[in-house]
Amino acid sequence: MSKKYIITICDGTGCIQKDNAAIRKILEQQLKEHNLTNDVRVNLSGCLGMCDKGPIVVINPGYTIYGNVTTNDIPEIVEEHIVKGKPLARLAIQEDHLYNRFFRIFGDAKFFGKQMRIALRNCGIIDPENIDDYLSLRGYEALAKVLTDMTPKQVIEEVKLSGLRGRGGAGFPTGVKWQITARAGSPNSPRSASDEKYVICNADEGDPGAFMDRSAIEGDPHTVLEGMIIGGYAIGAKQGIVYIRAEYPLAVRRLEKAIADAREHGFLGKNILGSDFSFDIDIRLGAGAFVCGEETALIRSIEGGRGMPRPRPPYPSVEGLFGKPTLINNVETWANIPVVILDSGKWFSTVGTERSKGTKVFALAGMVVNTGLIEVPMGTTLREIIYDIGGGIPNNKEFKAVQTGGPSGGCLPAKYLDTPVDYESLAKAGSIMGSGGMIVIDHDSCMVDIAKYFLEFTQNESCGKCTPCREGTKRMLDILIKITEGKGEMYDIENLERLGNMIKKASLCGLGQSAPNPVLSTILNFREEYEEHVKDKKCRAGVCKQLLTYEITDKCVGCGACKKVCPVVAITGTTKAKHIIDQNKCIKCGACFSKCKFDAIIKK
């Protein structure tokens, strides 16, 4: 019996946090009360990407998206939309006509206007825990095509033709990597060790401020598995491993379920779909070490050791896991593979720019109206992403910078807003594509403090194996702390630059080679802020505590609240008269500032 309506509740991390479970419960109750359980199917889906508007409920047919739904709204939605058949305008997210090949699927919200979804094509649409949902949207069709119609060589050619590049950040051409791994270990290769090979999915998403891989796996785990199986076929591997952060329990659970379902359906295991090809996938958990995102460190961690990188070459494609040729790709790269096979590499190469093909997923967060997960064609400008998709900066504040690439990337100021997003343009502007974190920063943040924040992170995560990274980042951090405390000298800025460039050149792995980037890019683009900290001992954003002075204005009514809360008795004054802060005693803790109910205390 066919259902008249399909109601999909977003079950991504953002919506779970906003208690989508209660929504589901009330919805099912309401449907029962109205005797509608036979007419309506209630579904769960992965992250739709509109995390700030959660919980999200989508009703089909009609593609109506309801945002910020509360349990109290459910009776009204059921009554109006399901019983009377009229979408509830009050809660529906603004409709907007647009030309997007996915709008029939995702709905007419402006948020999707400039997006194009390839890797995330099923996220937010299918129930990630139901393999039939994936199958109904051409799931595992690419695998069937590969196993019946294509030789491994043809698969690699197709991937090469697509122009797909590694989405983990470095942007190495995926097809070339596959080819090298496929050739390694063959009789005409110099290192013809054995025919054993491995396929690894790097889901150790460690960048603070990035959640693309998490959402992709939570929303559509089968796509990643299908990509890996195809990769295994192309290079001749029998075993795949997903290395995923232990901090992502939901993603791990869904992946486990997806693997079990795939095995049951014969997409994994011996003689897949009746062919000679056998392949299986295992999960290995990371344990909270950022450096394990680096491929040689990741391999070391899977082997059960301390996740420290080693010099390359030999590259993992030749000598990887347990010394065997290993193909490592990032989650998003794998998720693109089924589309490359089904829609052809030629079609894929029509999307994007000259040298960067396809789309890129970004986790848009920070000071932006619509925070969430987006996927745009390469070549989309930062302005389009932040203003058209992201909806601009909240509270009418002004844009200051956008940070891409996490602790390995840089901060770009407003003059770079029209930079197209692709590997080369971002690198030219002084940042990197990275794995896809994109944090918008407004004028309430201090750039020196942001640089210090990232360096604290990398310094803490440095594995300690090579000196430039271990000692260099520590010294850079010392200098930055000195500057933010108002003890900096002008030569400190030059020292930061010298030291930074040295660390970049001399470090062993990607972590050290990119660790100075946030500092160097902020010095390049916001040098005047560094100079203000050093020369004028001022922090214009009011973030660096040691450089602040708190003052009491005439708004003071003399309530005495600040006096009571001051830990060092720096505030004096009689009741009902203006109080005064003794700047020599003040330790700049800010307790009075947060206590004052009359906005009478200002920080300068």
Place this chain on the structure above:
Amino acid sequence: MEVVEKDKKQELKEFIDSVKNKEHGDSYLIAVLHKAQGLYGYLSREVMDTIAQEMQIPTAHIWGVATFYHYFNLTPPGKHVVSVCLGTACYVKGAPQILEAIRNELKIDFGQITEDKMFSLQIARCLGACGVAPVVMIDDKIHGEMTPQKVVDVINQYRKAEKKQ
């Protein structure tokens, strides 16, 4: 209590037995440590010795691995583990103030445990919930869009729930 401890040890041994004879059995060390931490809440010297004997790996090596990864605790955690996310998105949205509020409320620093052993405080580097930043994770539940006031309310809810029991 004694019986429960025995069960835990038994379960750990069974898990080790299930992996150690697989191909590249040593490579499952991190999985075993995850299992042990799941059972005991932290990795004590005794537990590491047990693993060393069962897997035939020197304790020194296990110690090296356990200390390398932030996820493993070497001291017992509080009844509720409070993790403050200091990812970039949370940081620019005011995570430092949230951390300050928690420090003041619980009167502990990160890596420490309250006197009543109720809460321990740690720092997390991005929980992947940037859409609802700033976030605080208590045990397995993520609390989003926190403010210094809200986070104190949340902590008080846990205290209340604890008193009721």
